Each structure stands twice: as structure tokens, then as C-alpha cells.
Amino acid sequence: MKTLESLQQTRRYSRQIMLPAIDLAGQERLLNSRVLLVGMGGLGCAAAPYLASAGVGELTLVDGDTIDLSNLQRQILFTEADLGQHKASIAAKRLQALNPDIAIKAIPNFADLAQLQELVQQHDVVLDCTDNLATRLAINDACVQAKVPLVSGAAIRFEGQLCAFSNKQAGPCYRCVSQLFGEQQLSCLEAGIFAPVVGVVGAAQACLALQILGEFGAIPWHQLQLFDGFRFEWQRVAIAAHAGCCCQQHATPTKD
Ligand SMILES: [Zn+2]
Numbered sequence: 472m473k474t475l476e477s478l479q480q481t482r483r484y485s486r487q488i489m490l491p492a493i494d495l496a497g498q499e500r501l502l503n504s505r506v507l508l509v510g511m512g513g514l515g516c517a518a519a520p521y522l523a524s525a526g527v528g529e530l531t532l533v534d535g536d537t538i539d540l541s542n543l544q545r546q547i548l549f550t551e552a553d554l555g556q557h558k559a560s561i562a563a564k565r566l567q568a569l570n571p572d573i574a575i576k577a578i579p580n581f582a583d584l585a586q587l588q589e590l591v592q593q594h595d596v597v598l599d600c601t602d603n604l605a606t607r608l609a610i611n612d613a614c615v616q617a618k619v620p621l622v623s624g625a626a627i628r629f630e631g632q633l634c635a636f637s638n639k640q641a642g643p644c645y646r647c648v649s650q651l652f653g654e655q656q657l658s659c660l661e662a663g664i665f666a667p668v669v670g671v672v673g674a675a676q677a678c679l680a681l682q683i684l685g686e687f688g689a690i691p692w693h694q695l696q697l698f699d700g701f702r703f704e705w706q707r708v709a710i711a712a713h714a715g716c717c718c719q720q721h722a723t724p725t726k727d
Contacts, residue, residue: 473502473528480572484526492687498526502573504684505529507590509582509610510600511558512536513545513664514624517673518598518680520548523566525681529574530566531590534559535581545666581606587613596680599623600673604649611645614638615718620683621645624676629665631672631698634710635679635690641719642712643693650713668700 475481475498481488488498504527508515511534522530538546538553538561546558553561557579567575582590591597591613599610599621607623614621618638623645625632636644675696682688697706712718 472499474499475502483570483572487525493685497685497687500685501526501681502528504596505531505594506680506684507531507533507594507597508600509533509587509597509606510602511546511548511562512542512600512602513666513669514600514626514673514676515558515598516546516548516562517670518600518624518677519562519566520569521674521677522680523570523573523575525677526570527573527681527684529576529594530563531576531578531594532559532562532566533578533580533582533590534562535579545664545669547670584609584613588616591617591619594619596683597621598676598680599645600676608646608649611636612717615644615646622676622679622683623648624672626664626669626672627662629668629699629701631668631700633672633675633679633696633698634694635683635692637692638718642716643710644712644716644718647713647716647718648695648710650716651710665700668698671698671700 484498487493488495506522506527508519511532536558537555538549538558540554543549548562548565559577559579563575563577587609597610597614597619599607601607615638620638621636623634679690682690693710695708695710
């Protein structure tokens, strides 16, 4: 169990410790938390700095991609000097400079289902910041199996999507949502992306993850939040479990 060890650490987190809903106890819960971030593109670059600066004790960053000039429009942890280098490694370096107190691990490869299953089990919350359906479904299935909460984010064109899945009960899960909407397979490469939309959604993913880990706030579990960056509007849609989905088999009903 990690505790706030120095006056300097207490000062670093003082502005959130002074919030009655967080307090010292909430801060120590964050220090003892482990978050897995899959995808260090626009969403990951927006979410990770808030997790690091807020004092989440352990961050694991997974991404096999390298930094391209066309990423710099929205992936704000990277600079021109980083072109060609691995996103996960550079992001880890930047975040460690932001907060040397926490442990950050970079995994600069694309994780397969087996590796995801192993990683998910070792973390308290997973952030899906990826951009393709196959990986999203693999992350979901690993989280459902391990009963680890998943905060899913997506962004394309002017549209953002966000949802928190507890995975502590028999659904719904991300797979239920994808079955419901028949999600498009388009990526930012094909469809384009308005940069601040990934910032809005990524920061919102960090917000939900901190609430879950710190045990404060009212978490909108299983509510699909849709952000329209063109009209500047949010919509909220309650989602239901899909009959026959994997979440119906793996999860057993629990009290929480
Ligand atoms: Zn499901």
C-alpha cells in the first residue's frame, strides 16, 4: 500500500486533495491504482497526461505504431523531433518527466488477444484508445473475462463516443454496443478527424477512470455518450445487454 510519502508529494496533489470528494484517502487510492492504456494516438495522448499528473500509481502504455507527421495535428504528446519513433516509448518519456513519482511502462508493439488478456488482469481499469474494431473487440473480451472496468473512447470526423463498462455484472459490454450500431470500420486515415474532438473524448476517458479508481463522483455506467463537435452537443443513450453476447456467459451477477 503506497501512501503520500513526502511534503512535496502532498503539495503536488494538493489541489485535488482539497476536494472533499477526493481527500487524502482518494489520492492514496489513485497512487495504488494501475491503468492500462491501449492506443497512444489522439485519445491516448489526451487521456494519459491527466492520469499521470493526477498520480495514478502505475500506467502501462501499449502501441506498436511509430510517429508520423500527420499525427502531430492531434497527438499532442509528440513533436517533430520524435518522427519515426515509437509512440508508446516517447509518451512514456514525456509522462515520466511530468510526474517522476509514478511507474510508467511502455509496450511498443501491437498486443494480440493473449497478451491483452495477460495485461488486463494486471490492471484496475482499462482505457480503450484504439482506432479499429478488431482490437476494440479483443480488449472488450479480455475485460469481460477478467471483470475489469473498461472506459471506451472513439473519435472520427467531428464525432466522439464514450462509454464506461463495469464488467462486474452480466453486461452490457462494448461488444453489445457494436452489435447494436454495426460500427463503421473507417479510421481517421480514411475519414479525417477534427483534432479537439480526440482531446474532449480522451480527457473525458481520464475523468471517468479517475472517478472509478478514486471512488468518487457519479459514474454514468453503460451510458453511451455521443459528442458532436460540429454542433457542439452531447447526447446520452442508455445501452442494454445484447442477448447471446459474451458478457452474458462470462460474467456472473454480483451485488455491485
Ligand atoms: Zn456484451
